[in-house]
Amino acid sequence: MVKRNKFWTVVFAFLPGAGHMFMGFMKQGTSIMVAFWGLFLISSWLGIGELTLLAPVLWFYAFFDCINKRFSTDVQFMQFEDKFLFEDWLKSRTGVGFGKYQTFISVLLIIVGAYMILETVWGVVSWNLWMIVPEIGNYVDSIFGNLPRVVVGVLIVVFGVKLIRGKKKEMKDDE
Numbered sequence: 001m002v003k004r005n006k007f008w009t010v011v012f013a014f015l016p017g018a019g020h021m022f023m024g025f026m027k028q029g030t031s032i033m034v035a036f037w038g039l040f041l042i043s044s045w046l047g048i049g050e051l052t053l054l055a056p057v058l059w060f061y062a063f064f065d066c067i068n069k070r071f072s073t074d075v076q077f078m079q080f081e082d083k084f085l086f087e088d089w090l091k092s093r094t095g096v097g098f099g100k101y102q103t104f105i106s107v108l109l110i111i112v113g114a115y116m117i118l119e120t121v122w123g124v125v126s127w128n129l130w131m132i133v134p135e136i137g138n139y140v141d142s143i144f145g146n147l148p149r150v151v152v153g154v155l156i157v158v159f160g161v162k163l164i165r166g167k168k169k170e171m172k173d174d175e
Contacts, residue, residue: 001023001024001077001078001080001082002023002024003023003025003070003074003077004022004070006070006071009022009023009024009066009070010067010070012066013062013063013065013066013067013070015030015033016032016033016035016036016058016062016063017030017031017032017033017034017036017062017170018033019062019063019066019067020032020062020065020066020069020071021033023066023069023070024078024082025069026082027083027084027088028082028083028084029083031084031085031086032058032061032062032085035058035085036058036059036062038056039051039052039054039055039058041053044147045148046148046152047145047149048149048152049146051152066127067110086115096112115147115148119142119144122140122144127171
């Protein structure tokens with residue numbers, strides 16, 4: 001990691017992750033960039049525009065984190081480590097890094113892939129079914145059209161409940 005030109009660091013900081021990468025924080029910059037653009041990809045693919053409300057939060061975090069790193073003292077700058085975006089958070093919550101979540105990520109990828117296959121196959125089947133019995137075809141199309149929103153909604157609720165339980169446990173431990 002190297003402190004680079006102030007002007008170019010600020011210019012690159014406007015693109016989430018690019019400023020970090022410019023200074024040599026490749027893991028952090030790449031994970032910020034993937035998270036930022038992934039929000040738009042997932043929200044458009046699943047039809048959940050509300051997810052894009054997280055994009056400004058991530059943008060401001062990336063911008064100010066990059067600027068703060070660049071304008072830190074030389075001693076502080078040398079202490080920064082190149083870590084993935086949520087690596088510290090995962091370690092603080094679980095005591096481990098990404099290894100524990102490899103199974104979760106694998107299952108999530110399998111589910112997404114299976115959904116994509118099912119949706120593609122259903123597109124062919126529903127067209128033929130819709131021609132025979134329009135009411136059933138419309139009903140099943142509606143279910144498949146809203147399935148991603150329901151799954152993401154359930155995941156958000158589960159994540160929120162886990163956060164609340166973790167905070168309550170943390171408060172009990174402090175007592």
